[in-house]
Amino acid sequence: MPYLELKNVSKHFGRLAAVEEVNLQVGKGEILGIVGPNGSGKTTLINLISGYYRPTKGTIYFNGKKISGLRPDKIAELGIIRTFQSNVLYEGTTVVESMLISSYQQYSTNNWQSFLETKAWKDDNEKAVGRVIELVKLLDLLNDTFLPAEGLSHGYQRMLGIAMAMIANPQVLLLDEPTTGMNHEEAMFVVDKIKLLSEQGVTVILIEHNMKVLLNVATRVVCLSFGNKIADGIPEEVMNEKEVIEAYLGTEIL
Amino acid sequence: MRYFFKTIHLIDYKNIVPKTVIGLFIILILLIPVFTRNVVTLSTLIMTGIWAVAAMGFTLVLRTGQFSLGQSAFMALGGYASAILTAQMGLPFWPSFLVSGLVSGLIALLVGMVVLRVGGIYFSIITLALGEIVRIIALQWEPLTRGSRGIIASAPPPIILGGHELVNFNASLAPYFYFMICLVAVTGLVFWRIGESRLGRTFAGTALNPVLAEHQGIYLMKYRVIAFTVAGVFTGYAGALYTHFLQVITPMVFGLWQSIQIMIMSIVGGIGSLVGGPIVGSILLYNLGEYLSRLDTPGLQSFLFGSVVVIVVMFLPQGAGLVNLWERFWNKVVWREEEYEPDEPED
Amino acid sequence: MPPAEILIEGLTQSCIYMTMAFGMVLVFSILGILNWTHGQLFMLGAFIVFYSTTAAGIPFPIGILLAGLVMAGIGILIKKFIIDRIKGELYIGVATLALIFALEGAASLLFTSDDRGLAIILPGVLNLGVVAISYQKMAVIIFTLIVMTAMYFVLNHTKVGLAIRAVAQQPVAASLYGISTERLSLIVMGIGCALAAMAGAIMAPLYPINPFIGRTPMIMALLAIVIGGLGSLTGAIVGGLILGFLHSVIAYYISYLSEVVLFGLIILILLVRPQGLFGASAK
């Protein structure tokens, strides 16, 4: 049984079909790259999985459970966490604060315990802060811990986005173009971290334009064009398929 | 938005201001009725406290990113609940008072569950309409609310302990003053804990980026409803105290202009702090309004009130409230030396 | 079917809400803020036309234009000296709310809070047998038609109008194409305030004039915008029509309970269609 499965998923905006009849199976621990030209429905696919959109047709299963139609927070509760294409942050908070908000699901104590400031909450909170510091160290954000999130450079903002997703202990991590605007070293740094996550058993689905990054990290690649899945396989093969090249370079469409 | 959310204070006030000073300050406040028996001063203070509680409620709702234009409706609900229970149904005061906030909170919960699906400006408008509807119902449901005649709500009964009258609300205003202090203290404590706890973090996430928060597992509506309900409960208590203090409630008492007043108090005071901001705001603005109402040139009072608020808002740095100015004063002037931190960039 | 007089009166009411709402939406779509003082600009417009016709003897139509011009100027001043100096939507909102008090106070100081009227302008009633309509109401309806047509023309066929629409839809892209958002927002603020003031001016012969007449139209215009769909110009017009007509027609059937029904209806509309009747869908 596949870990995450999309069955005949379509999404229409009015007459426009952003995603059309896509079937996709993702195994546990896989790093799946999604490629395709602009407007081919990559981000829509992520939005569908994460619950931001409801599919017009078809169903999405996670761990054998139907998740399409659930609210985004329910899906996030199941462990499917995403990042966004642009830098979506908690503006006005510092890096640590952002991460503490994001570790919402990681507290073992409930709101009442926290409200009454019981011993359990204090321990729990300390643990949460500890996890945040660990992750901050891991992602090289240590110097910026007390900077306001919107004051970071573009690359660090993306890093913060990934960090906020990672602190939520994802089972499936959906990364929407994690390395845009980063230089090569930074991108490779991110690649390392993704691999590290994968080793821990986290399934990663990422949209990526940077072929070097993709070939470096993905174990499997899916190519979308005009909402249709046109290729699926190991990276090198997919990148050499005729259709994929056509989709990227563009053929004359009459 | 920079000052919207603070979980980690760079400076811990507990260490800066000696505990004795805080203690002395609180004792001073508690001793006010001993120093002055002036009815006007005391009742102004009591009113200030009541509006401060309402402003705190508004700030709490604002903490989840929702802008309520109907907070005075909950004052009206609390006030009417208490007045109807005591005056119309003849129930004793204390249980009625306790119930009044719960009634207001229950209605906030029900309204919130329906209305908070729709966030943002629509929420503001719906709460505005809610305020009007509460007023209209109070006006037209005559068997219950006595319409525009209003209900006379008597003062709380004297507290008798061991055959000895301990507190008499009719004799002086001091009991009301302590009642108000208790209400402000309880509200302040609850709201402060909310701000410091997990809820505060979640609220901040809900307000600052709803989409992101939702994708990290925060059920937005739950937290919006929690904030709205808690605010409703305490605003209801404020309304009940208001009613029993004025000893009358009519449909004209709470309306859109009162909601606007609450909002201005909260925002001018500073929304960076759940407790301090509203209190500072209501102390300054209520007393400003009180002072201005003594001017006998018609129009001058509202002109000056509006202008002062506009000017205050214009000159507040980065849109921070008055309470943040105080914070900055501590930061920049009083504890400059202690602020040293190598990685701290200039603001 | 209620009598035609009620429909005419309802339409007159709609016209005032429409013109006000149109200005508010315009300002909202460019500046991204709700200008809460719109009602007070309406009130000042009425006062300007009152004094220009009674004290200075200026003809009424020119008085309306004068009111529009003066209030456009004041609107631009408010934008430049108050709104631009405040950061954050929240604080701008508070400042414009506080301006309500300031402007009402200033008007009470300047003009006293006595009631005035301009019923001498265009007196008389055209009695068509089945229906009677006063010339003042005709003037209001014709004026609103002219303003709406003019706004339609400006928005669709002039450079400024196209720029306004571009900025309303894509602020960032528009600024990349060399549209000065700063200057445009001043122009839009001017137009919005002028519309409010002219609505007040054209209504001056119909209703009493005092410093507090701006409150009801402002709230009604706000509700019109919201049920029409925030940011939608068509929505503002339709919302204004709905509010003006409905209020009168419902009141005819159920008298004073119309208020409850009206507010209930608004809440219902917003619950069924949170984005308003003509608002863009969120998802």
Place this chain on the structure above:
Amino acid sequence: MKKSFFSATILMITVMVIGMFSMCGTAVAEEPIIINVAIISPLSGPAGPWGQVGLDVYEAWLELFNKEGFRVNGKLYNFKNINYDSLNTPEGGAACAKRAIFEDKVKFIVGHWDTSFLAVSAISNPAKVILIARNGNEAVGGGAYNPEKMPYVVFGTPSHEKFLSDIKAIVAAYPNYKRIGISDSTLGKGVGWDYVDRDLTAAGIRFHHEWYPFGTQDYSPYITRFKEAGCDVIYGAGDVLAAMMITKQRWDMGLKYIKTGTAGGLLDPKMYIDVSGYDASQGFIAQHANPLDYKKTKVNPKFIKMFREVQDMVSKKQGKPFNYTAWTDWGCAHMQILAQAMMKAGSVDDPDKIMNAIRGGTFDTMAGKYTMSGAKTYGSPIVFGNPGCISIIKGNKEVYLSENPWKPIP
């Protein structure tokens, strides 16, 4: 330098002369003892004009009244008014009452009429301060008024009885009326109307009620409802703005045969003409508390002279003719009751004695001579009344139409 020295000298001499004169004055006349009375009314905001309109009159009237003053136990007393702005809210009224009673040590509140009645009486009664007000909707039987809890409240202006006699005066003036429409805002709804309705039915008067939400701008639905009920008179008990708009809108709707009016004094016919139009406002009915015009009610000639002088003084002060007549039965009448009750009681500071004198007593005021009804009305021992006299607008002037002397509702 020299010039300024010169002018300074002149100034000093003037001051000294004035000072000497004033000292002479005090030496000759007996210094009256001043009793402060508080007038709590809205002075700003939408209801502001109706509070403002009284101030100049009270000032002028008090000037005349204090020339003579009144004597209690051989001592000469004068009244002095202190004005407070209630903002027309209970909260504002309560704040004013506290300021008046506890800061300015005022013992009497007169001329009260706004929405803060209950809030003010909640403060004035425990403090044993006599509050003279009108019996608005809150105050009638079954309303909030409770004679046991409010022993220091006097209703010196019975608005509902007055409304009733207005209607009867209208009937007397237009005997061929079809039906009288009574309009009021929802703020005015209450049991007070049950009394009015009962009495109107008893008198065989045809009438129809309509309520509109406060702040309505479009009255055409209500006018149509009146028309369909067969009314040819619409008499408003609500706010003046509504009455003016109804007048205008019924004219615009072509319903010229409907007469309109308001249960309040005409402030200035010009205002109605400006707002409603000249033609539409012809025949507008309003209350007319003008002792000069009374035909059935007898008013002390001294007060008629006083009335004329006050009108002249205020006209001179405001630089335009002052026509508002309703002031006679507000603050001034209240102060007259107070002064006469004090004389009768022989005390100026014992509220219980003064209240005893007011109960069932007869008082001679600006608006006529009245006997307090004692314990009959509303279960309240204290009610006081004056005639229903109405006027209409004719041309640019306010003209006496008819009157109906007031009787207490049994």
